[in-house]
Amino acid sequence: MKLAPAIGDWRLSLSEKLDRVFGDNEAVKCALAANLSYFHDDPATLWWMFFAMAQGSYLQTGGRYVQGGSQRLSSALARAIRTAGGEVLVRRTVSHIALDARGQVDAVTHTARDGSDPQQVECRRVVGNAAPETLAALMPAPAAEKLKASYARQTPSASLFALTLGLSKPPREFGIEVYSTQLLPRDMKRLSDYAAGAALLAEEPGERMPPMSIVDYAAIDSGVPAPPYVLSVLGPDRLSNWDGSSTEAYRAKRGRWQAAIIRYLDSLYPGLADSVVATSFNSALSVRQYLNAPHGAVYGFAPAPQRSTHPIPRRSPRTVVPGLFLASAYAGFGGYSGVVQSAGVCADMILREP
Numbered sequence: 235m236k237l238a239p240a241i242g243d244w245r246l247s248l249s250e251k252l253d254r255v256f257g258d259n260e261a262v263k264c265a266l267a268a269n270l271s272y273f274h275d276d277p278a279t280l281w282w283m284f285f286a287m288a289q290g291s292y293l294q295t296g297g298r299y300v301q302g303g304s305q306r307l308s309s310a311l312a313r314a315i316r317t318a319g320g321e322v323l324v325r326r327t328v329s330h331i332a333l334d335a336r337g338q339v340d341a342v343t344h345t346a347r348d349g350s351d352p353q354q355v356e357c358r359r360v361v362g363n364a365a366p367e368t369l370a371a372l373m374p375a376p377a378a379e380k381l382k383a384s385y386a387r388q389t390p391s392a393s394l395f396a397l398t399l400g401l402s403k404p405p406r407e408f409g410i411e412v413y414s415t416q417l418l419p420r421d422m423k424r425l426s427d428y429a430a431g432a433a434l435l436a437e438e439p440g441e442r443m444p445p446m447s448i449v450d451y452a453a454i455d456s457g458v459p460a461p462p463y464v465l466s467v468l469g470p471d472r473l474s475n476w477d478g479s480s481t482e483a484y485r486a487k488r489g490r491w492q493a494a495i496i497r498y499l500d501s502l503y504p505g506l507a508d509s510v511v512a513t514s515f516n517s518a519l520s521v522r523q524y525l526n527a528p529h530g531a532v533y534g535f536a537p538a539p540q541r542s543t544h545p546i547p548r549r550s551p552r553t554v555v556p557g558l559f560l561a562s563a564y565a566g567f568g569g570y571s572g573v574v575q576s577a578g579v580c581a582d583m584i585l586r587e588p
């Protein structure tokens with residue numbers, strides 16, 4: 235009911251809505267959407283209603299961090315499954331999803347990471363967290379085509395780069411005083427410039443920098459051990475920014491961007507560069523390689539505006555393949571909150587089935 239007054243704006247993008255409200259006051263728009271990469275990488279293709287709900291909730295209730303790191307949440311969920319009599323297998327890769335003659339899911343084959351030791355589990359339901367495109371590749375062709383066709387009007391979400399720094403001193407000694415800081419580039423004059431930032435890592439590093447979010451885990455009671463003090467720097471990235479055909483060339487370019495970002499941070503927080511004792515740089519290509527995410531998407535499907543000429547089907551954990559469910563960002567929206575919500579809906583759906 236709270237959304238009723240906004241119904242007239244249902245189909246707008248974030249850019250369209252902010253233009254209507256703030257005209258050319260770009261500073262206000264940039265302040266309101268400084269953390270845009272938490273949701274998407276381009277205000278012109280981001281659905282206003284999604285932004286309003288997600289950012290509204292973020293601003294009203296603040297961010298949350300799983301104390302000790304998100305592995306603790308995964309471990310707690312695994313414990314709950316074992317306590318309830320279930321079994322949890324890790325470091326296994328699903329290589330095939332079999333269907334019976336009626337097209338209903340009836341078995342899953344999983345292997346060790348190197349493809350050895352195949353094992354089959356018979357089941358009536360499969361809940362997948364990989365992208366539908368990835369799940370389709372594991373099924374017989376007719377079901378794969380049906381599954382892919384049902385998502386044909388959805389585009390993949392944005393991707394991210396993440397540079398994790400280990401510092402010998404607490405970040406507050408260099409002027410980073412809060413948990414989360416948004417850095418907009420010096421040359422950013424309009425919120426629409428954000429989209430250009432996402433494509434920047436395609437080039438060699440120069441004067442221009444992408445928008446970035448910095449998170450200082452020592453600023454809250456995070457439970458992350460220190461020293462080294464972990465500082466996480468992330469920003470928009472695209473798979474097309476990286477050429478993975480030569481590992482050496484990829485690593486070298488990634489290294490040049492890492493050095494440039496550290497130099498940039500040092501210009502804002504003098505002394506920071508000299509305190510860096512450990513680094514790890516993950517790009518959109520790492521997201522594809524390590525999470526098996528096609529297109530490097532980190533938030534499932536893009537939260538695109540609903541257009542009457544091209545309506546996007548409602549997302550759901552239920553798929554067109556009987557017995558196959560999604561409990562992931564692809565069933566609704568991305569980010570931990572979106573995924574946990576979709577997983578809850580998925581569990582309720584399955585428990586209601588006969």
Ligand SMILES: Cc1cc2nc3c(=O)[nH]c(=O)nc-3n(C[C@H](O)[C@H](O)[C@H](O)COP(=O)(O)OP(=O)(O)OC[C@H]3O[C@@H](n4cnc5c(N)ncnc54)[C@H](O)[C@@H]3O)c2cc1C
Nearest residue numbers: 327328363364396525526532533562563568569570571573
């Ligand atoms: C750098 C970075 C920072 C982020 N920060 C935040 C944040 O602060 N807050 C927030 O809310 N969100 C954040 N996100 C986004 C959030 O992590 C994702 O939206 C969310 O994890 C998506 O969950 P998922 O279950 O849909 O997919 P994933 O978490 O990607 O899980 C899919 C899983 O499927 C597995 N898989 C794929 N294929 C197979 C196969 N064949 N067999 C077996 N397993 C397979 C993958 O290994 C992966 O573990 C961040 C993302 C990134 C990349």
